[in-house]
Amino acid sequence: MTIEYAPLYVVPTPLGNLADLSERARAVLSAVAWVAAEDTRHSAPLLRRIGAKARLLAAHAHNENAAAERVLALLASGESVALISDAGTPGISDPGARIVARAHAAGARVIPLPGPCAAITALSAAGFSEAHWLFFGFLPAKSGQRQAALQTVATLPYALVFYEAPHRVLESVADMAAILGAERALLIAREISKTFETLHRLPLNKAVDWLRADPMRQKGEFTLIVSGATAKENAPETAERLLRLFLAEDLPIKQASKLAATLSGRNKNELYARALTIRGQSTEN
DSSP, X not given: OOOOOOOEXXXXXXXXXXXXXXXXXXXXXXXXXXXXXXXXXXXXXXXXXXXXXXXXXXXXXXXXXXXXXXXHHHHHTTOOEEEEOSSBOTTSSSSOHHHHHHHHHHTOOEEXXXXXXXXXXXXXXXXXXXXXXXXXXXXXXXXXXXXXXXXHHTTOSSEXXXXXXXXXXXXXXXXXXXXXXXXXXXXXXESTTSTTOEEEEEEGGGHHHHHHTOGGGGOSOEEEEEOOOOGGGGOHHHHHHHHHHHHHXXXXXXXXXXXXXXXXXXXXXXXXXXXXXXXXHHHHO
16 A cells, blocks of 8 residues: 655755744644654744644654654654754755655655755855865764864865864864965854854954854854865975875875775875885885
8 A cells, every 4th residue: 555645855954044034934843743853842842833733743863763753653654844954054064965865765745845954054145156066964073083074175175064063163274274285275154044143254364263253253153164275386395195094094105095086186196005015114114
């Protein structure tokens, strides 16, 4: 027997300003039977303010698999569900992707609504001319892992979009300057659409001092956008640095040289030969 699933709506919610909730989002949240929310305590006031009567179920990072099964069961019973996060668009560095994937796999209709997204909003105000951009999301919390992650994108000619928590923003910006290059431009977008919204563009090597100059600048939700690498930054020493990083992670020589070549634009065979030398030196030591 074929199951007729009710639709799953993916509904962006305001980053801070309630006026950013679209009329369509209001209508959907008011019409569905259930709302799957990242934090039901956070979302309940929003639903009350718009007069929505939907029942809430928790769908956060720690229960997403179980929540996906519950959502699918509701859809199978004919009850529509709206998926929301605390702010912005679900599944964009927020829970939701597993629920959406489960709905697709079952054959349920997934209906996404356009709406608030911190990455897109900040990017529109960055003024960077790169034709392409890469959304990275949150960097690793530990400095060594964060620096390794930054190394993998250091030579890309794309604007790089990151999210960051206030208690890590100083360390992350310092690592960006060290790994990506001190002269690159950075847009700091803080508390988008909220009372203390701040957008400030400056060179990476001045960002830490700017943040430290006023403790208020270190508070809130951050979107950080870094300009792309230039041709100068794709120099041979960058390829060497990437190659040594991958070899230090015990990747096979062939894989390490291929990755370094892809990220740096250097010749793969040359890097393979260099990797053999580096690995040989390491073995001798």
